[in-house]
Amino acid sequence: MHAPQSEPIRLAVDAMGGDAGPAPLVEGVAQAIQAGLKAQIVFFGDEAALRPLVAAHPVLSSSEVRHADGVVQMTDNPIQVLRRGQNTSMWAAISALQNGDAEAVVSSGNTGALMAVARKLLRRIEGVDKPAMTALWPTNRGRSVVLDVGANVEANETQLVQFAIMGEAFFRALTGKEKPTIGLLNVGAEELKGHELIRSAARILREADPEMAFQGFVEGNDISGGKVDVVVTDGFTGNIALKTAEGAARLVGGWVKEALMASLNSKLAAFIMRRGLRKLRSRMDPSNANGALLLGLNGVVVKSHGSADAKGVKSAVEMAAGLARKPFREEIAETVRKVNRRAGTGEANDQQLGDVKAAVV
Amino acid sequence: MHAPQSEPIRLAVDAMGGDAGPAPLVEGVAQAIQAGLKAQIVFFGDEAALRPLVAAHPVLSSSEVRHADGVVQMTDNPIQVLRRGQNTSMWAAISALQNGDAEAVVSSGNTGALMAVARKLLRRIEGVDKPAMTALWPTNRGRSVVLDVGANVEANETQLVQFAIMGEAFFRALTGKEKPTIGLLNVGAEELKGHELIRSAARILREADPEMAFQGFVEGNDISGGKVDVVVTDGFTGNIALKTAEGAARLVGGWVKEALMASLNSKLAAFIMRRGLRKLRSRMDPSNANGALLLGLNGVVVKSHGSADAKGVKSAVEMAAGLARKPFREEIAETVRKVNRRAGTGEANDQQLGDVKAAVV
Numbered sequence: 001m002h003a004p005q006s007e008p009i010r011l012a013v014d015a016m017g018g019d020a021g022p023a024p025l026v027e028g029v030a031q032a033i034q035a036g037l038k039a040q041i042v043f044f045g046d047e048a049a050l051r052p053l054v055a056a057h058p059v060l061s062s063s064e065v066r067h068a069d070g071v072v073q074m075t076d077n078p079i080q081v082l083r084r085g086q087n088t089s090m091w092a093a094i095s096a097l098q099n100g101d102a103e104a105v106v107s108s109g110n111t112g113a114l115m116a117v118a119r120k121l122l123r124r125i126e127g128v129d130k131p132a133m134t135a136l137w138p139t140n141r142g143r144s145v146v147l148d149v150g151a152n153v154e155a156n157e158t159q160l161v162q163f164a165i166m167g168e169a170f171f172r173a174l175t176g177k178e179k180p181t182i183g184l185l186n187v188g189a190e191e192l193k194g195h196e197l198i199r200s201a202a203r204i205l206r207e208a209d210p211e212m213a214f215q216g217f218v219e220g221n222d223i224s225g226g227k228v229d230v231v232v233t234d235g236f237t238g239n240i241a242l243k244t245a246e247g248a249a250r251l252v253g254g255w256v257k258e259a260l261m262a263s264l265n266s267k268l269a270a271f272i273m274r275r276g277l278r279k280l281r282s283r284m285d286p287s288n289a290n291g292a293l294l295l296g297l298n299g300v301v302v303k304s305h306g307s308a309d310a311k312g313v314k315s316a317v318e319m320a321a322g323l324a325r326k327p328f329r330e331e332i333a334e335t336v337r338k339v340n341r342r343a344g345t346g347e348a349n350d351q352q353l354g355d356v357k358a359a360v361v
Numbered sequence: 362m363h364a365p366q367s368e369p370i371r372l373a374v375d376a377m378g379g380d381a382g383p384a385p386l387v388e389g390v391a392q393a394i395q396a397g398l399k400a401q402i403v404f405f406g407d408e409a410a411l412r413p414l415v416a417a418h419p420v421l422s423s424s425e426v427r428h429a430d431g432v433v434q435m436t437d438n439p440i441q442v443l444r445r446g447q448n449t450s451m452w453a454a455i456s457a458l459q460n461g462d463a464e465a466v467v468s469s470g471n472t473g474a475l476m477a478v479a480r481k482l483l484r485r486i487e488g489v490d491k492p493a494m495t496a497l498w499p500t501n502r503g504r505s506v507v508l509d510v511g512a513n514v515e516a517n518e519t520q521l522v523q524f525a526i527m528g529e530a531f532f533r534a535l536t537g538k539e540k541p542t543i544g545l546l547n548v549g550a551e552e553l554k555g556h557e558l559i560r561s562a563a564r565i566l567r568e569a570d571p572e573m574a575f576q577g578f579v580e581g582n583d584i585s586g587g588k589v590d591v592v593v594t595d596g597f598t599g600n601i602a603l604k605t606a607e608g609a610a611r612l613v614g615g616w617v618k619e620a621l622m623a624s625l626n627s628k629l630a631a632f633i634m635r636r637g638l639r640k641l642r643s644r645m646d647p648s649n650a651n652g653a654l655l656l657g658l659n660g661v662v663v664k665s666h667g668s669a670d671a672k673g674v675k676s677a678v679e680m681a682a683g684l685a686r687k688p689f690r691e692e693i694a695e696t697v698r699k700v701n702r703r704a705g706t707g708e709a710n711d712q713q714l715g716d717v718k719a720a721v722v
Binding site: 272 | 511515548556581608613616623631634644654692
């Protein structure tokens, strides 16, 4: 059951996991509310540290702080956290979601541990093999979603198909676009390119759901080119593509900065075009793309980057709140069911065909 | 046998394969010679088209034109080219290398066909499983080499190890650096990250050749960060990483251009800082990174981008000529032999250990 739209969204925030401690988390939440977000916040973590931070923001006066002793460290092994992490702020925040005490979770903590705890407490959406992690990707045309960017290191064809289904529903929930376009990341756009697994996933996607706007293969440069709304790939390739693009953008950004600081002339030029540069800086700001959904679970868990600043946390908080009451999980369950049923029918036909062949022989 | 250093390098140029026909090829070669390259050029292709182009450049007066009827099209299937492509300029250029009539080849033609014909005529270096395609990658610290960027879609651990050996020798030949550093591209730097295959390749590399400066795993952002000289990955991941970075750089470049053209003020600023911008433009110019070596074959075949302009062709020609007499192929054969022998010894030890165990039982 979803709460009525008019009530503020109840958001659980794991305030302890980030690289810089709770300050950017609290500050980011405050910025989101300042900007108009209607949410009832519960911060989980060290009460003594959190109380004064929260008290410093009048917009957080109605928020709650719930004490948790433990903190998941960035270096903690997810399996250890599963075994002994019940006292951590991360665990407590996800428990609140599990109990219906919150409608979404935001955490800047250890990704592997977050995935492990979320999988354990929330379970996967029925029919979904593996959860995936999404990335928002700035493009020529706005933004696209890329998944999986690292929840798993491998994916078979069924899982790639499910990533497509999940990514489509997620993009719709995020943007309202009725029919997001989907592409499968490959080394070339032609049907014969790539390895067998990816060609097989493309075949399934072409037939699986005629209502889905599957555009076939896309190449690496098509991601930033904005060729499709949803780019599907395995977590190994997706993680490397994402970090490689970040590295390339940072390199070019560094060159631009150098050009702007090279001489007195260029510093003068930078001053003259400061408005254009402000827009450029804002476009290049990774804060705007912060927020990765752990997609495929029974609940909205948004991972904020470990080193996200308050502005980045704000983006992640807004994403979590925006998704909390969208029906994308029901859509995913339904489409996966439908595609499995069709695949099942296909298998039945093969079976019948086998019987016929056997009868003929 | 290598020709003495003083004699000009004999370079075979497939002048027909590029997207824009022979003009940028001839022009690019002329630019390289103008810039000081000592080379004896043989252009292969349509004589009627080539003669006037070559005649227009006095620096090409001593170059040869050899007629070839056929042209490999970008859409041609490599297998068809292998069967019926003997009359093409691509085939003729690689044949010249095979016959000792040339010391290196440059082609802007169909990559798959070039790889297929080169493999057939030149054969692999002894002990090398699969050839790989290299990319020059601009970084914070200069440039790195990434391989494989698309010669194969899959690579097992032995092949990844061989890519490392080949990339190291290639980087040394290219830059003169005695001990290039090597990293294996993965989703995290920790030893436990990634799938079994890549962890196993890392184990082999750690032990295979103690003289090799293997730095373990690197992540996507480390490529542009210049963390290592040689980044090793399979052709699927490498191709996607390369094109994704190109796309990201183009996106940021477009934003910068937009900022510079946004208003009269910014146009004035662009004029004031024109020198810095010239440097920025040159750094971002893909022509400088043009030239991919088909590494692992008995011969130097450099692939120039299909859409490379004359400046790009110049880079590819200089790379081919620079590599023609470097002993990197001998180094590769020797290191592969050594690593195989060590692996062989390892197996023998395991075998002996097995015998001992069996005897104990």
